[in-house]
Amino acid sequence: MSAPDTTVISKATARPGPFDWYRNINQQERRTFWSCKIGYGLDGMDTQMLSFVVPTLIAMWGITTGQAGLIHTSTLIASAIGGWVAGILSDRIGRVRTLQLTVLWFAFFTFLCGFAQSYEQLLIARTLMGFGFGGEWTAGAVLIGEVIRAQDRGKAVGMVQSGWALGWGLTAILYALLFSIMPPEDAWRALFILGIVPAIFVIFVRRLVKDPEIYREAKAKEAPSNPSKFYEIFAPGMLFTTIRASLLTTGALGGYYAITSWLPTFLKNERGLSVLGTGGYLAMVIVGSYVGYVISAYLTDILGRKKNFILFAVGSFTIVLLYTQMPVSNGVMLWLGFPLGFFASGIFSGMGAFLTELFPTRIRGSGQGFCYNIGRALAALFPLLIGLLSQTVPLSVGIGAFAAVSYGVVILAALSLPETRGKQLDAQ
Template identity: 80%
Template sequence: MEKSLTQDTHGQPARRGPFAWYHEISANERRTFWSCKIGYGLDGMDTQMLSFVIPTLIATWGLSTGEAGLIGTCTLLASAAGGWIAGILADRIGRVRTLQLTVLWFAVFTFLCGLARDFDQLLLARTLMGFGFGGEWTAGAVLIGEVIRAQDRGKAVGMVQSGWALGWGLTALLYALLFTWLPAELAWRALFLLGLLPALFVLFVRRLVKESDSFQQVHRRRDERRESWLAFCEIFAPRLLSTTLRASLLTTGALGGYYAITTWLPTFLKTERGLSVLGTGGYLAMVIVGSYVGYVISALLTDALGRRKNFILFAAGSLLIVLGYTQLPIHNGLMLWLGFPLGFFASGIFSGMGAFLTELFPTRLRGSGQGFCYNAGRSVAALFPLLIGHLSQSMPLGIGIGVFSAGAYAVVILAALSLPETRGKDLEHD
């Protein structure tokens, strides 16, 4: 009789460490895990490039901060639309094919950003890049969520999403190298041109990653029934409407708090607190490391504590850290170390999001539901930086950040309490 995967060599129950699940999955599941993780990393790499080159564009092109902000907002709004469209495509043509298309899309348009001759061309290329950036998240989260078994889904999906922090760190490294070797007016273009490299990753996905069994079963039944493309509208039908709206509130709160913090906190600390450490790579490295660790720890906790408790824990931690930044007297040394918990909580809250949204919807609507909920939240949250900027004209910036962050994370907590706990839930295959 074959020995159980959960027994040791003496036939006794084996101790399951936090990463034992990885050694128990099949070769195809591992390929899927790494393809999704690398895809998230490449997504993060290309997406974060703009934030590094904005100061150079302001200096060389005479861009205003308003124009720079417009590029960021248009990218986010396009990513919201792209995420929803990709979700619908994932339910129709498959998770793997949609993953390939979105990675290829954002790689090509990131490359074109490097060839832009003026602000209008850069705005257009970056906005179109946003469609792929938002779509990749949806396709990857649905794919890995369907492949991994229920008891380990939170850990696996969270570990996949931690790839974003690795991509962010890779961009920081490429930025440092290119701006050391090349003049600034060439270095920013070279950084964007390197964004084409993820297109090679599509070849790996095409050869080695298979579609999930769940999707293939449902796809065969759909072909037999000849269901309409408009089937995605069922996420707004009475049976699912409440779930769709509450899940959208959850993502709105998490993303709104994140955008409020990451967009305006550095400006607040630099201009109103006069902290010089923000200009060093050490602070950014601390935030990136904190983000990666936050993703990993949250991935483990979402299976250990449950989805809802984990969201509440990280929402409360994010709120405390932003209040600490805006209300407590902080010197350069302390602020450097606070970069770790800032990245830990603000990024870690997203680690359980993919698994949770996967479990809320049936297979035939999973891409549509997950794509809509996450990206409806993104489109609303994209307005937070703009609203804080307007509010800061009549009151201190720190108060605006605190008010919007507190409101956003309160929404996360309320939405989490209203939604069902899905830890360990078998996926619906109807």
């Protein structure tokens, strides 16, 4: 009697590893994965530059915090418009071509920010940059969502999303490096000028990445006399899905903006904590964000889209309560930066896959672009509303109230939407 084939037995009984999904995808899928991840990282790098240079601009140009806030708000509003437009374009001219255009757009206008001679010039250049950075998310999310097979879509799209934290970290490193070797009046310009680097990345995308097969099949079936129209997402059969998905994104983004916009001010001015301005605290938040993206990417395939949203919504609100209601020291605050980044950022890992699965291929870009970016536009109002509310109640109450409402909306929207984990996409 021959000995049993232990190799076959070990393969049959071996538990799947966390990166087996990546080893099982083909070369084109890997190229698409890395192009979207790197693109999103570069998007994050260029977008986060402004927050690092604002103190220098306030000191040099004498701009007010209100004027600085206007740059942030105008960028977000422009990004919402750009994201919607990019979604429509991705249905018309292709996912890859739209990705190329949006990367070139935000890289060029980030570069121009480095040559601004006045507040008004910077405001215009930065607002136009926002149009491109919002569009890049939409194009990249649709592209990677259509390429990866159903059982691994959440992991792949979430891992792409984690590129944002890497880009944020890269900006922090470049900022520290440039401001240590150059005077501030030159360093902030050099930082923005480096924002042109993503344009080089487009060459790689153009040569190596193709539109998903499912998209090409859908375009082949599309009658020339009846092209896809963006307003189909408001048709009777899709309207309710569009509304609920928009509420989901509004809640997630609104909670994120409520936390990131006002918590530092509350903790510094009302609690007197100094750790918030340190590199250690920022590093803790960035690391927590990256880990949150990655863990959430896996959980969205393990638990399902809906349960994962609910888990991270509850976690995010819990962190807000800890920050605003518990007496904490600088040391405790430093370590709380990790769960803050983990939950507030991780909730977005499942967003791209979920929106991909909610809309048919012919209008997927339009649906995904609208829902995510109408959420961004509405959520951009939350920091303003919290500021107005804080004129009559303590800031901690405003932050807590808006966070509670935001994450409550996430939970209700998630419960009302269908579970799409493992959904097979078709060329319709």
